[in-house]
Amino acid sequence: xxxxxALSTLARGMRPSPIRELFPLIRRPGMISFAGGLxxxxxxxxxxxxxxxxxxxxxxxxxxxxxASEGWPELREVLxxxxxxxLGRPVAGDELLVTTGSQQALDLLARGILDPGDTVVVEGPxxxxxxxxxxxVGARFAAVPSDGDGMLVDALPEVVAAVERETGKRxxxxxxxxxFANPTGACLTLARRRRLVELAAALGIPVLEDxxxxxxxxxxxxxxxxxxxxxxxxxxxxxxxxxxxxxxxVRLGWLVGPPELVRAMVMLxxxxxxxxxxxxxALVAEYCRRGHLEGHLERVIATxxxxxxxxxxxxxxxxxxxxxSWREPDGGFFHWLRFPGRDATALFRSAVxxxxxFVPGVAFFPEPDEQVGGLVVDAEHAxxxxxxxxxxxxxxxxxxxxxxxxx
Amino acid sequence: xxxxxALSTLARGMRPSPIRELFPLIRRPGMISFAGGLxxxxxxxxxxxxxxxxxxxxxxxxxxxxxASEGWPELREVLxxxxxxxLGRPVAGDELLVTTGSQQALDLLARGILDPGDTVVVEGPxxxxxxxxxxxVGARFAAVPSDGDGMLVDALPEVVAAVERETGKRxxxxxxxxxFANPTGACLTLARRRRLVELAAALGIPVLEDxxxxxxxxxxxxxxxxxxxxxxxxxxxxxxxxxxxxxxxVRLGWLVGPPELVRAMVMLxxxxxxxxxxxxxALVAEYCRRGHLEGHLERVIATxxxxxxxxxxxxxxxxxxxxxSWREPDGGFFHWLRFPGRDATALFRSAVxxxxxFVPGVAFFPEPDEQVGGLVVDAEHAxxxxxxxxxxxxxxxxxxxxxxxxx
Numbered sequence: 001x002x003x004x005x006a007l008s009t010l011a012r013g014m015r016p017s018p019i020r021e022l023f024p025l026i027r028r029p030g031m032i033s034f035a036g037g038l039x040x041x042x043x044x045x046x047x048x049x050x051x052x053x054x055x056x057x058x059x060x061x062x063x064x065x066x067x068a069s070e071g072w073p074e075l076r077e078v079l080x081x082x083x084x085x086x087l088g089r090p091v092a093g094d095e096l097l098v099t100t101g102s103q104q105a106l107d108l109l110a111r112g113i114l115d116p117g118d119t120v121v122v123e124g125p126x127x128x129x130x131x132x133x134x135x136x137v138g139a140r141f142a143a144v145p146s147d148g149d150g151m152l153v154d155a156l157p158e159v160v161a162a163v164e165r166e167t168g169k170r171x172x173x174x175x176x177x178x179x180f181a182n183p184t185g186a187c188l189t190l191a192r193r194r195r196l197v198e199l200a201a202a203l204g205i206p207v208l209e210d211x212x213x214x215x216x217x218x219x220x221x222x223x224x225x226x227x228x229x230x231x232x233x234x235x236x237x238x239x240x241x242x243x244x245x246x247x248x249x250v251r252l253g254w255l256v257g258p259p260e261l262v263r264a265m266v267m268l269x270x271x272x273x274x275x276x277x278x279x280x281x282a283l284v285a286e287y288c289r290r291g292h293l294e295g296h297l298e299r300v301i302a303t304x305x306x307x308x309x310x311x312x313x314x315x316x317x318x319x320x321x322x323x324x325s326w327r328e329p330d331g332g333f334f335h336w337l338r339f340p341g342r343d344a345t346a347l348f349r350s351a352v353x354x355x356x357x358f359v360p361g362v363a364f365f366p367e368p369d370e371q372v373g374g375l376v377v378d379a380e381h382a383x384x385x386x387x388x389x390x391x392x393x394x395x396x397x398x399x400x401x402x403x404x405x406x407x
Numbered sequence: 408x409x410x411x412x413a414l415s416t417l418a419r420g421m422r423p424s425p426i427r428e429l430f431p432l433i434r435r436p437g438m439i440s441f442a443g444g445l446x447x448x449x450x451x452x453x454x455x456x457x458x459x460x461x462x463x464x465x466x467x468x469x470x471x472x473x474x475a476s477e478g479w480p481e482l483r484e485v486l487x488x489x490x491x492x493x494l495g496r497p498v499a500g501d502e503l504l505v506t507t508g509s510q511q512a513l514d515l516l517a518r519g520i521l522d523p524g525d526t527v528v529v530e531g532p533x534x535x536x537x538x539x540x541x542x543x544v545g546a547r548f549a550a551v552p553s554d555g556d557g558m559l560v561d562a563l564p565e566v567v568a569a570v571e572r573e574t575g576k577r578x579x580x581x582x583x584x585x586x587f588a589n590p591t592g593a594c595l596t597l598a599r600r601r602r603l604v605e606l607a608a609a610l611g612i613p614v615l616e617d618x619x620x621x622x623x624x625x626x627x628x629x630x631x632x633x634x635x636x637x638x639x640x641x642x643x644x645x646x647x648x649x650x651x652x653x654x655x656x657v658r659l660g661w662l663v664g665p666p667e668l669v670r671a672m673v674m675l676x677x678x679x680x681x682x683x684x685x686x687x688x689a690l691v692a693e694y695c696r697r698g699h700l701e702g703h704l705e706r707v708i709a710t711x712x713x714x715x716x717x718x719x720x721x722x723x724x725x726x727x728x729x730x731x732s733w734r735e736p737d738g739g740f741f742h743w744l745r746f747p748g749r750d751a752t753a754l755f756r757s758a759v760x761x762x763x764x765f766v767p768g769v770a771f772f773p774e775p776d777e778q779v780g781g782l783v784v785d786a787e788h789a790x791x792x793x794x795x796x797x798x799x800x801x802x803x804x805x806x807x808x809x810x811x812x813x814x
Contacts, residue, residue, distance in 0.1 A: 007520055008544075020779055036473075047467075054457070057457035064456065066650075101680050105680075111418070136675060204412065251680060272540070277686075280684050
């Protein structure tokens with residue numbers, strides 16, 4: 001039976017994400033998946049996390065009740081302390097919002113600062129989930145190309161000017177993943193970070209630094225967060241997440257931003273999910289207070305280093321000379337491969353037939369018809385996550401990929 | 408420092424909910440609160456729920472991972488079985504969406520079927536959180552008056568016609584809480600339920616039956632859900648919640664609706680919070696599978712029956728003759744008191760000074776400037792929740808209310 005009433009303009013205009021379309025293919029039995037950006041399930045801290053469940057008994061009456069829309073006080077304490085260290089300045093309570101996954105930080109931020117038709121500047125390529133949240137409020141996109149050192153920040157003024165020429169309006173947000181970007185794995189250089197902070201204020205456009213992967217570094221020195229370099233400037237906002245450093249199943253993230261923005265997002269969230277789940281917040285707060293997080297992070301990093309290196313070796317050993325090029329990531333979840341002269345979406349279909357999955361690069365760009373200020377697309381790249389399959393799976397997956405390339 | 412960039416039109420237009428404004432007053436030490444619609448913390452199933460946490464150890468690798476946007480399979484099974492019983496027909500998997508609280512069901516439904524400026528028909532008075540979700544997508548409201556038997560459904564065609572005359576467009580949704588409505592505690596009669604089902608299809612307007620309280624009945628026979636009477640008609644949607652029958656801290660609700668609508672909501676949720684928290688879904692599924700829910704519900708009902716009756720007695724004993732009138736609820740959370748000739752918001756301020764809080768009736772109506780099709784307001788009523796304070800608190804709170812009335 002077809003729906004007898006109309007969906008909203010927003011819902012009618014939705015397009016299935018290319019990634020979502022691929023899910024059924026990827027789930028076939030025997031498939032080796034380099035596709036989803038999923039943490040390694042064997043690296044989850046199952047025992048230590050489950051042991052924290054005694055908080056559900058000890059503080060059940062609070063834990064089972066409605067909580068504050070701003071977040072559970074103990075989790076807020078943990079986050080304020082961590083953010084104060086990470087951003088290099090005291091972060092105040094009214095700058096912090098706990099969210100139901102950092103996806104909700106994006107969702108509430110989008111609703112809080114964008115009107116339909118507004119333009120957001122993103123890296124090309126960028127995280128498709130961010131495009132989705134922003135699309136949900138009717139955003140259009142200007143894509144700034146990126147290279148192995150992240151967004152080409154110096155191109156930002158020209159992109160902004162092109163958007164203004166085309167739409168008559170300045171973009172309302174710059175969205176960037178400076179550390180181990182999704183999908184490229186690139187880290188924005190220090191010079192580009194500094195330039196981005198200057199440009200945010202100079203152009204009058206707030207920047208969201210989305211940082212799910214920054215702590216997952218297995219080589220080299222950490223760079224200061226863009227938000228840390230901004231030193232309290234209201235032009236730079238920070239979003240963090242427990243998904244990659246602890247577990248996505250808790251659906252907890254957070255945003256640090258100017259109090260007035262946080263207040264607006266709190267009000268929007270009261271019409272959205274009222275408050276983050278108190279049960280998961282209490283569990284995660286307990287997990288952090290017991291000092292588990294740092295030790296677990298070491299284990300996560302060790303696991304992913306081994307897998308990233310295994311994938312490096314397997315790609316070099318299995319793929320034909322010159323068939324693909326990539327840059328070794330220093331952390332994060334992803335290899336970003338270029339297959340010169342090949343269409344990565346066509347290659348994806350061959351690869352799936354061979355029993356290995358990845359995500360074709362086109363999934364990480366705004367669709368051509370929603371881009372303004374100049375078209376940026378890329379059909380030759382593909383994202384391979386090295387986090388989910390184990391070492392044997394990684395080797396076999398790369399063999400299958402080689403067979404797909406040979407077709 | 409004031410925000411240097413603009414908030415969205417939506418965020419700039421937000422008004423603090425009258426209920427939210429009252430929160431700081433209500434939280435004063437020593438305050439007896441009849442205000443929030445909070446479950447009794449002493450009726451939470453702390454031990455049984457905490458015992459279910461062994462699922463976090465036994466199935467940690469799945470529980471800590473991302474889950475399906477449609478919900479955790481085991482929880483979906485529980486809900487499909489319960490909904491099949493409650494709606495009197497087999498409910499299919501593609502009709503069900505698990506949401507992060509039933510508030511999110513409202514949020515996603517609003518985004519899925521409403522365009523900015525569209526009108527939603529609500530009961531006057533109605534649940535302020537619903538107004539908030541709907542307002543977040545730019546909705547306006549037509550309020551249909553209600554009495555002790557719920558919405559005056561026969562008035563619906565005239566209200567719809569008035570909206571069409573005023574806006575040139577038909578309302579896009581009817582929102583109703585047929586069982587133990589918030590704030591009135593009223594149950595929609597069987598005849599009105601039947602008429603509502605007829606009118607939904609006849610007028611071509613989908614109806615959302617929001618049912619957080621239906622199972623909390625301590626007197627009388629349950630009436631069939633409006634959605635059950637609709638017998639699979641796509642015009643009637645159903646939203647349920649674990650907040651009042653188990654615990655709000657799990658933030659889990661669900662929606663049953665036509666597959667095409669559910670699919671649209673799933674896509675919207677992928678830009679919103681990706682998936683409901685797997686941790687809480689696994690805990691709640693386990694709690695239900697162990698058969699705890701029905702037994703717990705008996706305890707909840709017994710607790711609230713005692714408290715509702717205690718409030719009845721105390722109101723009769725303490726308030727001056729004729730100062731207030733009300734109808735005894737058969738379930739739910741609320742007494743809805745009329746104070747003839749008095750302004751309930753002014754009375755609220757006196758009451759808070761005396762150390763007792765409730766919610767003035769105006770909080771349950773759309774603001775006059777967002778109503779279309781005729782103005783419905785009510786300044787003489789107040790909502791008193793009987794669920795949160797214990798019996799001694801209820802008696803003392805009613806004494807304080809009497810002192811406020813005497814001022």
